[in-house]
Amino acid sequence: MHHTMQMRLLGVRGTLPVHGPEFVRFGGATSCVLLRAGGETIILDAGTGLSGRDWDNFFPEKRCTLLITHSHVDHLMGFPVFPPLFDPTVTCGIYLRTRQERTARAQIEALMSPPLWPVDTGSMGAELSFHDVPPAFSIGPVAVETMESCHPGGSSIYKLSLDGVSVVYATDYEPESDAPEDFCAFARGCTLLLLDAQYTQEEYSHTRGFGHSTIPRSAQIARACGARQTLLIHHDPKRTDSQLLALETAVRTQYANVRFGRGGEEVLL
Ligand SMILES: [Zn+2]
Ligand SMILES: [Zn+2]
Numbered sequence: 001m002h003h004t005m006q007m008r009l010l011g012v013r014g015t016l017p018v019h020g021p022e023f024v025r026f027g028g029a030t031s032c033v034l035l036r037a038g039g040e041t042i043i044l045d046a047g048t049g050l051s052g053r054d055w056d057n058f059f060p061e062k063r064c065t066l067l068i069t070h071s072h073v074d075h076l077m078g079f080p081v082f083p084p085l086f087d088p089t090v091t092c093g094i095y096l097r098t099r100q101e102r103t104a105r106a107q108i109e110a111l112m113s114p115p116l117w118p119v120d121t122g123s124m125g126a127e128l129s130f131h132d133v134p135p136a137f138s139i140g141p142v143a144v145e146t147m148e149s150c151h152p153g154g155s156s157i158y159k160l161s162l163d164g165v166s167v168v169y170a171t172d173y174e175p176e177s178d179a180p181e182d183f184c185a186f187a188r189g190c191t192l193l194l195l196d197a198q199y200t201q202e203e204y205s206h207t208r209g210f211g212h213s214t215i216p217r218s219a220q221i222a223r224a225c226g227a228r229q230t231l232l233i234h235h236d237p238k239r240t241d242s243q244l245l246a247l248e249t250a251v252r253t254q255y256a257n258v259r260f261g262r263g264g265e266e267v268l269l
Contacts (some may be wrong), residue, residue: 004165005037005269007192012261014171014198014212014234015074016181022263025241027263030074031234033173033194037140037162044158044169045069049263050078056173062089065139068096069172071107080112080119090126096135147186151211159186159190165269166190166250168227170233174211179224193227194261196234200247202234204206215247219255231261 011017011029018028032049035042041064043050064084069075082193084090096104105121112120115121121128125149133156136145142162149155155172168187173196175183197219198212213221215232222230232251246258 003268004163005035005160005167007036007167007269008034009049009231009233009261009263009265009267010034011045011047011078012231012233012235012263013047014196014236016237017048017074017077018083018237022240023241025262026235026239026260029263030077031069032078033169035040035160035167037160037165040065040140040142042067042139042142043158045075045081045171046077046082046139047075048078050082055083059084059090061258062087063091065093066095067133067156067158067169068094068104069149069158069169070099070151070153071096071111072153072155073111073171075172076108076111079108080117085124085128087127088125088127089145091129092126093131095131095133097154099154103130104132134229145186147182150176152209155211157183157186158191167192167194171193171196172211173213174209175213175221176216178217178220180221183221184225187225187227189226189228191228192267193222193225193230194233195230197232197260198234198236215251219251219258222258223255228257230255231256231267232258233261235260248268 011032029049030047031045032047033044043066145159147157149157151172157170159168168190195218196213197215199214204214
């Protein structure tokens, strides 16, 4: 069967990578989603999910696009060591919104400069192009729309559409209500919604303002915007597999179309 989009969740952990036997089912790698659509390879965020995979023969067309939400380190940590960027035959477009007057390139170079890191972007090898994030643009036949998230320092929410299939990637987002008008209009009726749900309701009493949503709020938003399928992501680093499974079971009694994203899982749309 032909699929319009082929997606693999490479990292769904929030804030900090974790490892150990209690993090096997949902994975410990931070934000990274790989998408193949319309002959394009699109990677959402460059967290540690960019590691641990054989990338050698991954790009038949030697071309990829990185859509980065913001430059908090959990979303950028995989970039300096991403193997394809050391291949001089690869070209890669990198989108990251200019913030605090720092361009995409300046934000990445802030991380990749001594003493924080010994290799700069200019000596990686691949042909890199850096872009600000416009409200709308396209990557080959894939249409991209963006909206600004509510997150300390700002973050971009992306919607990718092709042939009637649409994916919304909304991580590091602290919505102000259970049905935020701007977001619901943006994500209305999408095929797949990937939505931040780092905290429980109880935790939110002391994590308000940190820039993340809660599990019950995000489940409500998924319903309010009519997403056909929703995967909750950016799991808190202290949340174990058994805790996540229990929370997921509780959510699914009320919201049949909502699940928790698992690192490594493939989604065909
Ligand atoms: Zn994050
Ligand atoms: Zn963040």
